[in-house]
Amino acid sequence: MTNALEIDGRRLWDTLMVSATIGAGMKGGLCRLALTDQDKTMRDLFVRWCREAGCSVEIDKVGNIFARRIGLDPALKPVLIGSHLDTQIAGGRFDGILGVLAGLEVVRTLNDKGVQTRRSIEVVCWTNEEGVRFQPPMMGAGAFAGVHDVDWVLAQPDDAGTLLGAELARIGYRGEQDRDRTDIDCYFELHIEQGPVLEEEGVDVGIVTGGFTSFGAEIHFTGENAHCGPTPMKARKDPLVAAAILIAKANEIGWGYEPNGRATCARIEVSPNRYGIIADSADVIVDVRHPDAGTAAEMYREVLDTIAIATKQARVVGAVVKEWSFGNIAFDAGLINLIRTVSADLGVSHKHMLSAAGHDAYHVSKVAPAAMIFTPCRNGITHNEAEHIELEYTVPGVNVLLNAVVRRANT
Structure with missing residues (x-):
């Protein structure tokens, strides 16, 4: 593929390993529940990294973080890349986290190579995807998409009766404004598969067509x-x-x-x-x-x-x-075709598949074209501290994300 872009895999891995020290679990994974002190520390670091990469940062009323790399035409709707940084109580180091930090790596790579895109690119961290401390799951993306009322979300209690809105304010992530859900060109989410299929079949990328x-x-x-x-x-x-x-x-x-x-x-x-x-x-x-x-x-x-x-x-x-x-959704056919074309151009093996897990992209798909990319994880183990990925079978999927985002952002 002419002019194909490649991420810095070692930098991505090092970034993931820094994340893995924040809220470290007893068995090598993570316990970083939404809006805890550990989540605040990770959010603060993510915001710092984004600003160091030249992004402006905005936070909406439910604590979703939007880091924007400005495009050549700021009037155009931006391309979003996102996932979550909160984890299960005995979670892994990559579930959700890979998607957010892969988005950051896309921005860093474009900076390294001096690549400008017509559209702005935004990296998004959604609040409370896991639904461990506050229910239901995917709460931040649901509020953004209008699936949940913002005031209702802010009033949801944890087991101790502490309200989500109060915890957002305590850790400094309760924004003043809603993010305009109509101001999106499209949304990409990269995620570990959370299943064994890609690893067992030796396939680099799962192109997610929809969900259970x-x-x-x-x-x-x-x-x-x-x-x-x-x-x-x-x-x-x-x-x-x-x-x-x-x-x-x-x-x-x-x-x-x-x-x-x-x-x-x-x-x-x-x-x-x-x-x-x-x-x-x-x-x-x-x-x-x-x-x-x-x-x-x-x-x-x-x-x-x-x-x-x-x-x-x-x-x-x-x-x-x-x-x-x-989950009763079908992802955007145009974005699916784009991911498939980029995968073929890069020589990256790929297959279409459904997701049995819930993801923020499900809610975002209600307000904008959305698509998901899966990368392999060892033995399909997830929501478990033993969750593991290998850099060599993760980089191809992140390169697909990078080149697909650039193509879309230049439309």
Whole structure:
């Protein structure tokens, strides 16, 4: 490919390794939850790096960070590159982080080579993608795209009751203005695959055509405290029993829709959660996914139908207190074709694939053309401190991102 651009792979890796020291986990990964002190430290460093690369930086009301490298025609809508810097509680060093720092590397490479683009390029860090501390996930991108009301997002509490807006203000990342969601030419997101396919097949790049449809809900069961010893079985109102019935049924539903269906109860909170006493409340978070939107909806209905069965058997009250969905999207055909063409021009092996995980690009795709690039990760391990990538099989995908962004930014 004539005039192909190449990133500085060693610089990208060194940048990733600096990130890996901020909120380091006990087993070599990261614990950098959204809006914690560790997240602030990483955000501060990212902003510093962007400014050193000549970018201007803006922060919107929900803490999304936009770092702009100005183009030759500032009136044109910019090309965005982004992902997230927050992690799971026992997360890896690359999930989301690679996408943000690859965007920074695109800017640094263009600076090194003196390349100017017609359109401005913006590197974006979205707030609270993981949804660990505040639910639902992809919250910052959702607020940006109008999926979530900004005031609602700011009012969401963590487990301690601390509001997201208060934490944004505490760490200095509560902006004053909304970013204009109509002022975008397109959005690119590079991400590790979070699956084993690319590595197993020896393919460098996954061109993501869309995502699994996903439904999530928080379900609250309310019962009554009682002594575990003298209280007869027929007199009990045990919400933990209802939760257990729901959890078991969700797992059964997932197996019933193999190989493409997934159903998970990833979290349960029980009160008072002490020996010798029957619980008075239990909260369960359920997640169902399938590549077919209708099938995913059918799975979700089966989960919700289980609530009535569970409450009757346990003699408690049950209610859905929060719901969310994402993933029923197809990425932009023009950007998919661009990524495929650039991959072929660079001699980078590639394949089309769906994503079973949620990503910020899902929400952004509702307001602008969007596309995703996957790069391999070892054994598909993710949301785990053992998550790992190799530089040699990551650089080709970042080079595809770089050249695709430049082509688009020169239109």
